[in-house]
Amino acid sequence: MADHKVLAGARVVLPTGIVDNGRVIVEGGRIAGHAPADAPVTDLSGHWVVPGFVDMHNHGGGGASFTSGTVEEVLKGVHTHRLHGTTTVVASTVTGEMDFLAHRAGELSELAEQGDIAGVHFEGPFISPCRKGAHSEDLLRDPDPAEVRKLLDAARGHARMVTLATELPGGLDSVRLLAEHGVIAAIGHTDATYEQTVAAIDAGATVATHLFNAMPALGHRAPGPIAALLEDERVTVELINDGTHLHPAALELAFRHAGPDRVAFITDAMDAAGFGDGVYHLGPLEVEVREGVARLAKGGSIAGSTLTLDTAFKRAATIDRLPVESIVRAVSANPAKLLGVYDEVGSLEPGKRADLVVLDAGFTLVGVMRRGEWVSEPQSG
Numbered sequence: 542m543a544d545h546k547v548l549a550g551a552r553v554v555l556p557t558g559i560v561d562n563g564r565v566i567v568e569g570g571r572i573a574g575h576a577p578a579d580a581p582v583t584d585l586s587g588h589w590v591v592p593g594f595v596d597m598h599n600h601g602g603g604g605a606s607f608t609s610g611t612v613e614e615v616l617k618g619v620h621t622h623r624l625h626g627t628t629t630v631v632a633s634t635v636t637g638e639m640d641f642l643a644h645r646a647g648e649l650s651e652l653a654e655q656g657d658i659a660g661v662h663f664e665g666p667f668i669s670p671c672r673k674g675a676h677s678e679d680l681l682r683d684p685d686p687a688e689v690r691k692l693l694d695a696a697r698g699h700a701r702m703v704t705l706a707t708e709l710p711g712g713l714d715s716v717r718l719l720a721e722h723g724v725i726a727a728i729g730h731t732d733a734t735y736e737q738t739v740a741a742i743d744a745g746a747t748v749a750t751h752l753f754n755a756m757p758a759l760g761h762r763a764p765g766p767i768a769a770l771l772e773d774e775r776v777t778v779e780l781i782n783d784g785t786h787l788h789p790a791a792l793e794l795a796f797r798h799a800g801p802d803r804v805a806f807i808t809d810a811m812d813a814a815g816f817g818d819g820v821y822h823l824g825p826l827e828v829e830v831r832e833g834v835a836r837l838a839k840g841g842s843i844a845g846s847t848l849t850l851d852t853a854f855k856r857a858a859t860i861d862r863l864p865v866e867s868i869v870r871a872v873s874a875n876p877a878k879l880l881g882v883y884d885e886v887g888s889l890e891p892g893k894r895a896d897l898v899v900l901d902a903g904f905t906l907v908g909v910m911r912r913g914e915w916v917s918e919p920q921s922g
Contacts, residue, residue, distance in 0.1 A: 544569050545576045546913070550586035551899070554869045556888045565590055567895040570913035574891040585899060585919065589865070592873040592888050593628030593896030593911060594850040597702065597880055598662060598750070598779055598807035600633045600823065602814035602849070607632040608645065608824055612652065619657055620916075621815040622808075625849035628896035628911040629877070629886050631701050632658045633809075635824040636665030636676040639688060643695035653699040659880060660701035663692055664750065667715065668730035669706035674755045675837055675844035676730065677825050684715040693722055700724050701880055704750040707741035708733040720745030725879060727779075730755045731766055738769035742776060748879065751809055752778040752795055754786055754843070771798045777879055779807045780871070782856055783848040785834050789861055801867035805876045806853045811835055811845035851898070851906040858904045 546567040553563030566576045601607045603621030605614035615632065622630055632649050634642060642663065652658045665676045667684035682688070684705045693700045702725035707716055719726040728741055729750020749770040757765035770776050771794075778799050782792060786809075796804055808814065812821045813830040820838070821828045823845060827838040835844045850872050857868045877887025885894050899908035899919045908919030 545573070545580035547576050547580050547582045548585050548590060548897075548899075549582050550584050551588045551590040553590045553889060554592070554865060556874070556890065558866065563590070565889055565897065567910070567913050570895055572889060572891050572893050572895050583919070587902050588907065588919065589900040589902075589904070590889070591865075591869050591898050591900065593886060593898055593909070594626045594854070594872045595629040595659075595876040595880065595882075595887055596622065596627045596808055596810075596850055597631045597805060597876040598633050598664070599627070599630050599810050600635060600664075600845055601812045602810050602816065604812055604816040606812050606822070607649070608634045608637065609822070612648070615649070615652060616657060618812070622810070622849060623909060623911060623916050625815060626851045626854070626898040626906050626909050627808075627849070628898075628909065628916075629659045629880075629882065631660050631662045631880065633662040633664050636668070636680045637824055638680060639666070639682075639691065642666070643691055646692055646695035646700070647697070650695075650697045650699040659882060660699045661696050662702040662704070663700065664704040665730070667703070667705045667709065667712075669709065669732045671732040672706070672730045672755045674730060674842055675823050675826055675828070680825075683709045684711045686711055686714045686718045689715045689718055693719075693724060702727050702748065704729040706731040706733065707744075707746060708737040713741060713744045716741055716744040716746050723881070728766060728770065732757060733766045735764045735766065735769050738766040739773075742769065742773050747775055747777065748805075749776055749778040751781050751786065751807065753791055754781065771795065774803070777803050777805050777875060779805050781809050781846055781848060782806055782853040782861070783846050784856065784860075786843065786846065792861055796863065796867070801864075801870050802875065804867075804871045805879065806850060806857070806868075806871040807876075808848040808850060808853070809845045810848055813847045814849055815847075851900075854900070855904040
């Protein structure tokens with residue numbers, strides 16, 4: 542009995558829909574189907590229980606960088622996002638020297654082996670100088686498949702995604718290489734045409750890195766990558782729902798056109814997430830964060846975000862007025878499926894890890910459970 546926890550009375554979001562006055566039973570670190578009659582019960586009446594959030598594109602938080610921080614700092618960043626409901630996180634790097642990125646991949650792979658992170662995402666250096674955003678132009682390079690393979694080898698099987706400008710020399714061959722190794726090829730920081738984007742999708746690309754951002758705008762004569770990425774059912778589009786990266790109409794357009802099964806909310810968070818305003822670094826570049834918005838000190842380009850997924854969830858529910866079931870897919874199920882971990886996380890089903898988030902009636906986070914243990918415990922009742 543001591544290993545059981547029963548969460549009762551909440552609105553529980555399951556893959557089959559919303560269950561009012563539902564129950565989630567936890568046994569050890571897993572969701573169970575049954576509990577003893579005298580198992581302890583936590584009354585969550587008036588709350589929501591949803592699956593733990595899965596962030597597949599995150600550069601840091603809590604004052605710590607996933608690209609350059611020590612192991613202790615990376616773990617601090619991971620814990621910061623856990624407090625905000627992200628129970629599964631992929632550590633994203635930014636553009637750097639190849640040897641540095643390979644070394645970093647090795648360090649992060651150790652954390653993946655320990656279960657602290659869900660793998661590594663390389664955002665850069667294989668991106669377009671025309672759409673570099675907050676990446677150092679001096680360190681950008683064409684996506685040579687041999688160099689892509691070097692990063693995959695360094696990550697020791699824990700590379701989950703590589704963002705590329707697939708129109709660059711070597712881009713399509715690199716996409717094919719990634720697909721062959723079961724690593725997500727993501728189209729982003731790209732100046733590709735519509736036709737070039739279609740070719741990349743046909744070669745095996747399956748994700749749009751922060752759709753709309755760092756790519757040509759949608760045009761009526763030159764539709765560019767956005768139209769190709771939205772229309773193809775093989776592609777999942779990342780969206781940064783912080784009110785800065787996207788106008789609400791752009792978010793609605795993406796959801797309506799791609800549908801709820803092809804959207805993944807991400808944070809693209811940098812060090813300042815969950816930490817506060819100030820001066821930071823994203824790779825070698827200085828970033829100023831003011832009123833929660835991160836921009837390069839030189840040039841003013843948006844430099845990641847300070848977003849946490851609980852904020853993205855609440856905004857989607859209260860401002861964008863999206864159905865709760867669709868939001869849950871975007872923050873949990875869809876990224877879990879892309880990462881190949883849906884058998885473990887991403888939904889509240891018996892046998893899966895007991896990773897869950899408790900929200901109040903207004904969608905404010907009040908509790909987080911990971912592997913059956915409370916990261917932050919809600920007040921009962």
